[in-house]
Every structure is written in structure tokens, then in C-alpha cells.
Amino acid sequence: MLHWMLTTLRSNPEIAVFLTVAIGYPLGKIEYRGFSLGSVTTTLLVGILVGQLDIAVSHDLAMVFFLLFLFAVGYGVGPQFVRALAQDGAKQALFATVVSVVFVATAYIVARVAGYDAGYGSGLFAGASTVSAALGLSTNTIQGLGLSLEQTRSMVGALSTAFAMTYIYGTVGSIFIICQIGPRLLRIDLPSACRSYETRLGGLGDPADTSWHHFIIRAYHLSDNAPQVGKTVAQVEDSLPHSRVFFDRIRRADQMIDAHEDTVLQAGDTVSVAGARGTLGMLFSRGSEEVEDPEMLDVPAGGxxxxxxxxxxxxxxxxxxxxxxxxxxxxxxxxxxxxxxxxxxxxxxxxxxxxxxxxxxxxxxxxxxxxxxxxxxDFSTTETDVTAIFLAIALGALIGIPIVTVAGVPLTLSMAGGVLIAGIAAGWQRFVYPAFGNVPPQVTWFMNVVGLNIFIAVIGITSGPSFVAGVQQMGLSLFLWGMAVTTIPIIIALLIGKYIFRFDDALVLGCCAGACISTPSLGMIASQAHSKVPALGYTVPYAVSNTLLTIGGIVIVLLLQ
The missing domain is CATH 3.30.70.1450 (Regulator of K+ conductance, C-terminal domain)
Incomplete structure (x- = not known):
């Protein structure tokens, strides 16, 4: 039975890929005290385990899915990335750019000091910075260096080894440093800072504004002595200057009419009104009776x-x-x-x-x-503009293929880098011209998750044989160097965010979480602050760093070759 299974997997490697993802993906979702390895790490580890069976998988399969993944990444960050570069997100975009450079520089210096080649160095960078997409670009760049098949395979194996050994601390360490060390290092009382920021944004100000999202809708029957009788809808709505109420519809005799500003309210009217609970209770405290009228209260709840x-x-x-x-x-x-x-x-x-x-x-x-x-x-249709997606991927790949030699160093975006940029352009075009290139959220999720995990599975399977040798050769030192590459840039990001870029105390940790593309950190920061304010500093740095750190996978290989 085992012999048959082994023979089948070697003869049909695509089955091994699907099994790897099927086993690895759910393992990444298992949590212990709020910590999980993540699907990328577990899929890679399962792939490495399966790779011990000496199963040969074509790298072309990996690249097809990786290009789909990169397009989805670019498509998602496109609008925010372009806006950050062109408009008022420039300060946060510059911060993310500086942090990205620090990550690449730190990884390069550590790799040089440790004596790592482009394989170990690029894996160290991708894992320690938790940029899974950089792993793909580094792999693609290594394969374009013109090395022998054996050298290329060895270097890609080293890349996978370094990534697997450094990714775990990269994930956990970034959360711990940003959320636990960050507030102490920067001497920030996060809940107090967020309350102060909310006050400056009017959080404790005009109740008319906060009623944007604190509202109920009620129906009232007006009697003869109701103070609203004889007044227009506009007069009643403006009678409480510090509150915000809206008349929606009026049932008058057997008619249902929409409430307009100049509509005069009459005795016997039943009105549906939306506003804060306390405001409605005060406004209709006399001369009216709350009634249950399903038709009057029929407002779509989903939004x-x-x-x-x-x-x-x-x-x-x-x-x-x-x-x-x-x-x-x-x-x-x-x-x-x-x-x-x-x-x-x-x-x-x-x-x-x-x-x-x-x-x-x-x-x-x-x-x-x-x-x-x-x-x-945002009624995104279920139909995907397949032509636009595949044309953009093809054009991006063509743009990335050319190689330019500068001072004897070959420079190229690579197909993967070109597709990432094509995705950014397509995402921005979709935002500006909504009729262009629709990709429903469910499809982008599929391209992100499935595209990346199949790519990772193939990398794990193909590099499995060299992984054990790599761990034995590098041992604990690779893990410790990875800790340095994770920790140093994040500490620098915290310090320059606070003291050089002078971000508000309520935003600086969110900015760092975005620049270090640590989404779990944002959730923990918001929980500690009991506020969503830190998210205002997250989105622009995330979009910029997600793009630049991905391209960093190319840079680090070219620097270390």
C-alpha cells in the first residue's frame, strides 16, 4: 500500500501538491493562547515533509499560481498605494519607504556578516520580515541568474530553509515588539492617547455628528395636542440644534407619503423618525404615542x-x-x-x-x-473580468522580463515584479473607472490564499531534500540572525515614527504595524486602546510596505549574488 502510494505521488506530483495544501492550510489556523503558525509556514513545513519522498514538481506550476497571487496583491493595494504617493498620505508613505529600506539593509548586512549567499540571505529577509511574496520574487530572481541546475536547486532550497526558520519569530516577534515593547519604549499611554485623539476628532463633541452611527427608528402617532402638529418637517428636525433626527415617512389617513422638508404635520399623522434613543424620547415626550407599524419601520438593516x-x-x-x-x-x-x-x-x-x-x-x-x-x-458582480486580469498579468510579465546591466550587475523587475506592478495599475484603474476589470472580493481572496499556498507547497516539496541538510548546517545561528533582522528594523521604525516623523501617539503604533505589514499587531493595538483610531495610521504604510518589501526580494538577491 505504501509503495503504491509513493509510486502514485511520484508519477502524479499534482496530487502531492493538493495534499500538501489540504493538510498544511488548516494546521496554520490552529491557535494556542492566541498564537498560530499561519498557513504559509505550516504549508511550507508540510511541503518539506512531503518533499522527503523525492517527488519532482515542475516549477512552472508554482509560477502560474504565484503570478495570480501577486496580481491579487497589487490589485488590492493599488488605490491606496497610488493615493499615498500622490496625495496627503505622502508622510506615511515616506515612513513606510524608510522602514522598507531599513529591513532590506538590515537583512543585507546580517547576511554579509553571517557569510550567507543569496539563497540564505533572501530567505532570511523574507521570513524575518514575514513577506511571503518576497520569497517568490527571490526564487524567480535566483532562477534567472544563469546558474547551473544544481546550484539553482541548492540555492532555492537554502532560501526555503531560511524562510521556514525565521518566519515564526518574524510573526510573533513583530507582534510582541510593536504591542508590548512599543508603548513602553515610546512612553505612550495608548488608551489615553486615543481618547485625546478622538476628542480632537469631535468624538465628545456635537451629538448631531455622532448620531451618524448611534440611531434607532421609531413610529409615533400624533394627537391633537402634539407640539409637532402644524409645523413643517424641517422645523421639527431643527428644533433640537444639538441633536440629529430625520422624518422618513408619514401615514396620513389611508395614504403613505414621504416626508419632505416643507411637509406640514397634522393631527392623526403617524410618522417614522430616526435618531438617537434619548433624542426621540425627549422630542415625542408629550402629545404622541409610540406605535408598532412594520411598514413604517421597514428600513433595510444590512446597509x-x-x-x-x-x-x-x-x-x-x-x-x-x-x-x-x-x-x-x-x-x-x-x-x-x-x-x-x-x-x-x-x-x-x-x-x-x-x-x-x-x-x-x-x-x-x-x-x-x-x-x-x-x-x-459596491455591488460587486459575481462575474470576474477574466480578459482584463489575464491581459494585465501577461503585459506585466512582458514588462518584467528585460534585463538591464548596470556596472556589470544585471537588473530586472522579473516577471513576478512586473505582474505586481500590473496589479497595482489594474487596481487603480478599477477604482477610477468602475466599469474596468471587476474582480469580486471572493476571487481576490482565492487568488491570494490559494495562489500563495500552492506556490509555497511546490517550493516546500522541491526543496525538501535540501532542508534537513540546511538545518543541520546552519543550526541555531540562522534562527538568531533572523531574530536580529526582525527586531532591529521594528525598533528603528518605532523610534523614527515617534521622534523623526512625529506621528501622533495614537497613530504611531498603527503606522509601525502597517509599515512592518503586521496585521495581527493592529488588532492587538486596537484592543489595548479600546479604539479604532490606530487604524488611521495603518492603511497607507501597509499598502506601500507590502509593495516595496515584496520587490525587496529581488533587491536582496541582486545585492548578495
């Missing part, structure tokens, strides 16, 4: 996602939007920003950016009125 695309609304605060007649009767319950869909705080002075996704609740006709002015509905 509609609106993508901000219009320049006129780029940079506007929520306070500006709250007082815009266009948003009358709409409630904002969520803002997501960046490729990772990071939630940012809903506060009066929070600025919205092009590309932000606003989740609003209100009558469909009110939402439709807003869409043409602010942006577009």
Missing part, C-alpha cells in the same frame, strides 16, 4: 456599501457630510479603508478618502440619490 470615488468628497469630514442635505435620512455605520478593509473610527472630524467603503443605512431611494454624487455602490 449598502458605497465606494467614495468623486474628488469633490475626497478629504471631507463626516461632520461636513452630516450637514450636507444630500445625506439627509442616511446613517453611516461603518468605514473600511485600504486593501485589508481596515475599519476606521466613525467620528465627526474623520476624513473620508477616495476608495473608502462607507456602509450606510436608509431608504433605497435616498441611497440612490447619494450614489451618483459621492461614488458608486
Amino acid at each position: 449598502t456599501d458605497v465606494v467614495v470615488t468623486k474628488r469633490a468628497y475626497d478629504g471631507k469630514t463626516l461632520s461636513d457630510l452630516a450637514h450636507d442635505p444630500l445625506t439627509h435620512g442616511l446613517f453611516l455605520v461603518r468605514i473600511r479603508r485600504g486593501a485589508s478593509g481596515t475599519d476606521i473610527p466613525v467620528l465627526p472630524q474623520t476624513q473620508i478618502h477616495r476608495g473608502d467603503v462607507l456602509t450606510v443605512i436608509g431608504r433605497p431611494q435616498r441611497i440612490r440619490a447619494v450614489l451618483g454624487v459621492i461614488g458608486r455602490a
